[in-house]
Amino acid sequence: MAILGLLREGPMHGYELKQRLVDLGFWRISFGSVYPALRRLERARFIEVSPGSGRRKEYRITAEGKEHFQQILEDEASEVENTSAFRVRLAFFKYMNPETRIDFLERRKTVLRERIASARTSLRRTADRVDRYTQSLMEHGVRSAEADVAWLDELIASERTQDGAPGAEKI
Template sequence: MSKRSELLDFALLGLLHDGPTHGYELRRRLNEALGAFRALSYGTLYPALSGLLDRGLIAQQPSSVPPALRPGSAPSGRSPGRNRIVYEITIAGKEAFEEAARRTDTAAYDDDGFGVRLAFFARTEADVRMRILEGRRSRVQEQLETVRRNAGRGRERLDSWTAALQRHGEESTEREVRWLTELIDAERRHPTDPGPQP
């Protein structure tokens, strides 16, 4: 299984923790809330759900959708609605999610992996959150050093637009390091809090 497939499985199990949901709503939430899956297609989503079903991590049940909620239909009150599959997490799925949430491999620090893991920090143990935050900060600090090194070389040969793009990249990376440091400091002060205030 690829890292991206594992990440998608983790995200789906995490979303289904909130309650039974149909595929359309899962895709919408993945697209809107989790940047790693902004362009997720149904052709990727449904095979992932099928794999989770095969492994017994989720279950499905039909749910009648009232005609008024069907895309493109006018409410008539006469037809009974069509069945739409609703997915729900199983006990085995909750255990698999909790096991995955405890892992702190390098995928948890990557751009896509970190965002998805952060989205489910409310269900992640404090020591694991801290390891992931510190790992991500180290990764971003390394990126910042590389950006600064590269910017120092040959900056005088760059046109103003390319130099502005380099400065933007450096400033964005610096901001992420500061943000991660704030999260780490908040976590150290209050490891049992639900998270930083918006």
């Protein structure tokens, strides 16, 4: 999905795609994921290949590819539990129907809130049994999730005020 999204901006070769994925925060994406994914997308006729300069291969998205991308992006039941899947969809939010954007963000927020609640419960439950390192780890997990929720609130707020310039409220 991320590859299709990036190729919507314009044709690219594999190595460049990988770099752009790293830029989006997928630090550890591997060539062992990228190249097989490109072959799968080609087989499915969602992308096309043509020789670029040197030994490069230029990948271009097809009409079917755009259609498929839109379909999985707009899918109402779109994954919101999976952090990576969430981040990919957010990176291509501009292509998402504005009406479903807020719903999508709210659903992510619900998931995080649930995790925070259950993490707090297990912290209380195990407070006396686990060592200070484990406890610090769990507490940091809660704080991170809370920061994520605050960020989602920013995004939702700027999405509601239509003009929407997230970053205007930036710290």
